[in-house]
Amino acid sequence: MRDPRPHADKPERTSLETYGKGFEEYLQSPLQPLKDNLDSATYEVFEKDPVKYISYENAIAKALVDRIPEESVSDVTCVVMVVGAGRGPLVEATLKAAQTSGRNIRVYAVEKNPGAVNTLLNRQRDEWGENVTIVSSDMRLWTAPEKADILVSELLGSFGDNELSPECLDGAQSFLKGDGVSIPCSYTSHLSPVSSAKLHSLVSCAIDKEKAYPLHQFDIPSVVYMRNMYEIAQPKVCFTFLHPNWSVPVDNRRYICLRFTAKESITMHGFAGYFDTNLYDHIKLSIEPTTYSDGMISWFPIFFPLVTPVYVKQGGEIEVHMWRVCNSKKVWYEWCLTKPITTAIQNPNGRSYWIGL
Ligand SMILES: C[S@@+](CC[C@H](N)C(=O)[O-])C[C@H]1O[C@@H](n2cnc3c(N)ncnc32)[C@H](O)[C@@H]1O
Structure with a gap:
């Protein structure tokens, strides 16, 4: 769900809480101004979603199990790239999915917003460790050091494709293996x-x-x-x-x-x-x-x-x-x-x- 602003060159999601004034006021002003990069308060609102991240975690766990058969679990490490990682909730979902599925993974978190990248770097240092690599880049421009088995993203707007998810993922798939999987796979x-x-x-x-x-x-x-x-x-x-x-x-x-x-x-x-x-x-x-x-x-x-x-x-x-x-x-x-x-x-x-x- 994102910005209706004319001449917006970097659309971002809007939400009632983003503007902190309750939905009546939001309804009174549907044409909201847009921020180039999301701020912390906006990420915080998204991160409260009780359904989205659990669904992603289940989807990633299923993809990992399908990709690495039980007999190969100790031999194979799956490369998961979270593109548009924000402050890291999908990285967290990916790590949890690896734990529940018992699969080994190596994670890259790619994000263009410098504010969010700072949070990712702190979380990498304090919570996630060396298994997660933080990349400060536009996913369409990054030259990846290896190809991904699974590309995880959430770049969707209220109309699905209205926040350039198609164009961003078309760019990011340059570092997806030929038989690699995108989560989401359709919208x-x-x-x-x-x-x-x-x-x-x-x-x-x-x-x-x-x-x-x-x-x-x-x-x-x-x-x-x-x-x-x-x-x-x-x-x-x-x-x-x-x-x-x-x-x-x-x-x-x-x-x-x-x-x-x-x-x-x-x-x-x-x-x-x-x-x-x-x-x-x-x-x-x-x-x-x-x-x-x-x-x-x-x-x-x-x-x-x-x-x-x-x-x-x-x-x-x-x-x-x-x-x-x-x-x-x-x-x-x-x-x-x-x-x-x-x-x-x-x-x-x-x-x-x-x-x-
Ligand atoms: C809707 S937010 C989702 C953030 C996080 N994954 C989550 O679920 O809370 C989309 C994120 O993708 C980032 N993003 C959008 N286009 C990008 C691009 N071309 N390259 C890298 N990051 C991008 C935005 O800065 C934002 O952090």
Whole structure:
């Protein structure tokens, strides 16, 4: 779940607690400013998630067991690289997984944020020891001394691929063995049409008169806790990414046309976006409402607004087009309706919102 800020070149996750003011206030201001690098308070909030890290630990343990058969346990050391390690919770999950599975591992923790790297270095000295190597680098640029059996990451946004997980992991897989495993191995976004006068009015109010395009705020997806919202139809699958991705060239652009049938006659204000991910062997995390991982607190949904609310009749068709567009410098989304009416494409060419590579 991350930043909806226009011209944000290094998006990071936002959360209610990140801003420390409770969710009502957050709802009043969905277009939050962004920090280039996460601060300690933000990491601290993520690290409280009671579900995410246990699921990762189980996934890593399963991958280790699958990779090293019982009879080879004393002969083989598995190389695990945690990329985007933050302050180390996934390193901790990796070490615990090695312990519970009885497998030998060597760990590298790669992180680009200098503040987080300091914490990693302290933890390496005080808690983890020589078995963990800390690497201060962008994972896309690092020249690794050896290849990894398992690449562990959590670079996911509320819409799955909206924080450049595909692009970062495409870079990091240069140091993954040909038969190596990525955890997560896939993630999928989901979209559903929603009615929320409140969210629409919050977006309408987020005007910045200095912006060249007067309705720029409607080009920006917002990460929000959607309390005052009615889902007009069940979410549908939008975009899927698989890792590792050995295709040449890798193409992370996507386009889909989704059709929904309205459950009620109602005014539609935009689309709610969610994601789910398969970490490894059916160990999943999800914020999609029908498969939500109970107790998980790390992500809120994303809201793609429509400029003008659109009335839909019960049983009527809603047709939305969604693009994930990439060039050599940035990634962005564009979207429009073709039913029940045709609307102009929002955020064309990433004019108001993009994520810098
Ligand atoms: C969502 S945080 C997850 C941190 C930690 N793994 C956790 O679960 O709490 C993503 C982390 O990836 C780091 N990151 C993002 N892109 C990166 C890149 N290209 N190279 C290295 N680190 C990156 C960020 O600085 C951040 O610490």
